[in-house]
Amino acid sequence: MDILVVGSVAFDSIETPFGKGDDVLGGSATYFSTSASFFTGVQLVAVVGDDFPDEPRQFLTSRGVDLAGLQTRPGETFRWNGRYGYDLNEAHTLETHLNVFETFHPQLPEPYRKAEYVFLANIDPELQLEVLRQVERPKLIACDTMNFWIEGKRQELIKTLARVDILVINEGEVRQLADEPNLVKAAEIIRGFGPKTLVVKRGEYGVLMFSEGSIFAAPAYPLEEVFDPTGAGDTFAGGFAGYLAATRNLEERNLRKAIVFGTVMASFTVEKFSLDRLKEIDFKDIETRYKRIKLLTDFADLD
């Protein structure tokens, strides 16, 4: 089953202690789609300016990403300019130019309305709701958000969350959204807003998933070279939700496998700028790293 994603397609200019990239392909929907495409087909909903070239379109199409929902509008594509220090867990935004994204309203092409698996990447919760009004009867709605919407559009976000099955957000944002410093308590509060499952992204510390009566902890894959963390969260979400859509199985056991696949995908993305590393790998590489995470976390039962 395909997965529908709505989010941003952007050009990023990024500086890390290890290098610099100017106007490289980025955006939440781009990372998500490329990652999910290793598992299933993707329907992408986003907007770009008339400056957006053919090459990235061809790349996404070659990965099995359907671009019927990618609007092209007069003006420039969304641009983000950020910097990381040695603490690669935190991005410092230098500039954000929304450009054509400022007036974006998602329009789902007719076939997308039957989407059964939907991922709402980190955009205005009102736009997330617009998407939900256009899909007929999804089996799974997952979504991301950020501090900016938690502060500025809290009521709209809460309204969106009431319709969401799985919320995927950063640890600090869990505490902020729940207004509770203890993560276990905060997770219960947020599950009370609607999402049955909460996936907490903790950067280099991995992921915690809270579901009914169960917590799952997955470490990040330890890397000797972290080059650029941009897109790690969206790549994680793409692997996670893409695997769920591909397997059409939302049981806890399968959710856990999906978390590990998401972790694997994110571990590749951060090894190079933009989507460069994802362009090099194949499914065998993904499986190898999945098995390594199994070894990394394995310990004996009590005798």
Next chain:
Amino acid sequence: MDILVVGSVAFDSIETPFGKGDDVLGGSATYFSTSASFFTGVQLVAVVGDDFPDEPRQFLTSRGVDLAGLQTRPGETFRWNGRYGYDLNEAHTLETHLNVFETFHPQLPEPYRKAEYVFLANIDPELQLEVLRQVERPKLIACDTMNFWIEGKRQELIKTLARVDILVINEGEVRQLADEPNLVKAAEIIRGFGPKTLVVKRGEYGVLMFSEGSIFAAPAYPLEEVFDPTGAGDTFAGGFAGYLAATRNLEERNLRKAIVFGTVMASFTVEKFSLDRLKEIDFKDIETRYKRIKLLTDFADLD
């Protein structure tokens, strides 16, 4: 087999967002011993002042901790005064009164010299070396240290590490000691200093263990109530090294079990002030939490 520990016995005055404790029993050797005592006998080497009362001595003795190596000197016992904010990962030291600890030199009673399992808690690396000169032929030497010694006594610390099998330290101190921001690379650098195994404590994010050709990641046990993190690291070390001494098995598989037992012990300590929670639990509680960590981390192999 008993384990020998050298470290501090102290009175702590602690403030957390959840409460206050004045002159409660603390110190690295105290937490370590109490935790290890659930697994094996302990020989404690430390110093207290003549103000040190009978009650904690009786408590430690009742736990199977041998106090023959606990010197009593004229003057006051070591006192530490600290505070935690909602970010319980970081202690803010308000006052440290070394008192009798200032002139401490560890003296091993004759029977301690045959110790096969030795833990050097976080004290001056020169004192750690004094202990190593007094033990005959230990099978395992594990040690802890901190930023204060890494900055102030780097050469002495490096000398101690050359004789150490397992180093147990905080994540930030790994980076500082290795002068390398990437944790995987930093671990290899430190393993080059001597310790075959490096155990990296990451607070609420759990533990990473680096050994020859292997990395193990264990999460912290997710708690709804973290009351006071003081002593978590020493309690972890006590469970870890205590289990190793009890089982006399230093294979990777057993090291991993030991890490999980350490994690379990630390998770109890932080639920109340001082040793209050450790005083309430029994081995059944420890086993229950071990099994829960197994469930917390379990996920399926690839089909």
